[in-house]
Amino acid sequence: MQWQQQTCLLTGATGGIGQAIAKALANKGVSLILQGRSESRLQELSNSLSGEHKILVADISTLQGREKTCLVAELNAISMLINNAGVGQFSLLEDTEETVIVDTLETNLLAPILLTQELLPLLQKAGLQQPAPSYLVNVGSTFGSIGFAGQSIYCASKFGLRGFTEALYRELADTNVHVSYFAPRATATSINSDQAMAMNKALGNNVDSPESVANALIQQLETGHARQFVGFPEKLFVKINGAFPHIVDKALFKKLPIIKRFLRREKDVEQTAQEALS
Numbered sequence: 644m645q646w647q648q649q650t651c652l653l654t655g656a657t658g659g660i661g662q663a664i665a666k667a668l669a670n671k672g673v674s675l676i677l678q679g680r681s682e683s684r685l686q687e688l689s690n691s692l693s694g695e696h697k698i699l700v701a702d703i704s705t706l707q708g709r710e711k712t713c714l715v716a717e718l719n720a721i722s723m724l725i726n727n728a729g730v731g732q733f734s735l736l737e738d739t740e741e742t743v744i745v746d747t748l749e750t751n752l753l754a755p756i757l758l759t760q761e762l763l764p765l766l767q768k769a770g771l772q773q774p775a776p777s778y779l780v781n782v783g784s785t786f787g788s789i790g791f792a793g794q795s796i797y798c799a800s801k802f803g804l805r806g807f808t809e810a811l812y813r814e815l816a817d818t819n820v821h822v823s824y825f826a827p828r829a830t831a832t833s834i835n836s837d838q839a840m841a842m843n844k845a846l847g848n849n850v851d852s853p854e855s856v857a858n859a860l861i862q863q864l865e866t867g868h869a870r871q872f873v874g875f876p877e878k879l880f881v882k883i884n885g886a887f888p889h890i891v892d893k894a895l896f897k898k899l900p901i902i903k904r905f906l907r908r909e910k911d912v913e914q915t916a917q918e919a920l921s
């Protein structure tokens with residue numbers, strides 16, 4: 644892996660996992676375009692990294708934000724695209740606002756697809772020019788392989804992203820663009836609400852640090868694996884769910900009362916916050 648020759652557009656760079664990935668890549672000598680929606684947080688991140696990097700303020704769920712993102716990526720001739728930006732959802736479908744459904748699918752699924760389509764010619768060109776391939780990484784989730792109660796829309800977005808990535812991996816197998824899917828399990832970042840984190844604790848779910856997740860991504864890029872599921876036993880559950888979903892159904896049915904307890908609390912917290920605002 645010739646890290647120092649890479650110029651990488653990292654979406655969601657200001658998030659928990661994004662910051663850790665940015666740091667790990669900067670330490671390897673990669674030039675970064677750090678994308679997010681908050682200029683001050685992007686600047687602060689950039690200042691904290693070794694090397695010279697650019698910041699890009701854009702909302703990728705909008706056409707204008709994606710156009711700006713692609714323009715900056717083209718001007719800087721990126722050779723690596725990491726679609727990492729994402730939003731979470733922790734609610735029963737019946738309690739989920741339409742705006743949340745649309746925003747989750749736009750940010751987690753539609754935006755990575757459209758950015759990839761627009762930037763693919765650039766990645767193909769970069770892959771031809773340098774001796775090493777160019778890289779596309781889509782950040783999915785364990786919940787891109789296992790449907791989980793209270794996260795139906797998030798699961799839909801990540802299942803979609805996994806399917807998109809796998810198809811593209813096979814479509815581009817005869818090119819110099821290396822496509823990979825990276826799926827963390829629960830990680831300690833602000834994408835998870837307090838109630839979601841409390842549920843993870845009650846269920847005994849493992850929670851990784853963003854730094855260990857970033858290290859796993861670096862490892863995946865170095866080994867060239869097309870798919871990486873972070874953490875054991877989650878990577879085993881992914882396989883079992885694929886082959887024998889009824890086994891995972893039964894295990895998760897048993898956990899449903901606990902999951903619903905935290906979903907009810909989340910709803911109460913949101914209602915209280917809304918009442919305070921009105």
Ligand SMILES: NC(=O)c1ccc[n+]([C@@H]2O[C@H](COP(=O)([O-])OP(=O)(O)OC[C@H]3O[C@@H](n4cnc5c(N)ncnc54)[C@H](OP(=O)(O)O)[C@@H]3O)[C@@H](O)[C@H]2O)c1
Nearest residue numbers: 655657658659660680702703704728729784829830832834
């Ligand atoms: N944490 C976990 O438990 C976990 C587990 C599996 C997979 N993942 C995946 O890992 C990725 C990173 O998540 P994280 O845990 O680091 O979450 P996070 O801390 O909440 O960060 C999310 C990042 O995405 C950016 N973002 C969100 N909506 C955006 C938009 N419309 N336009 C541009 N940027 C936007 C945020 O930017 P702003 O600063 O502007 O908000 C932020 O930089 C996501 O794809 C997530 O689904 C996370």
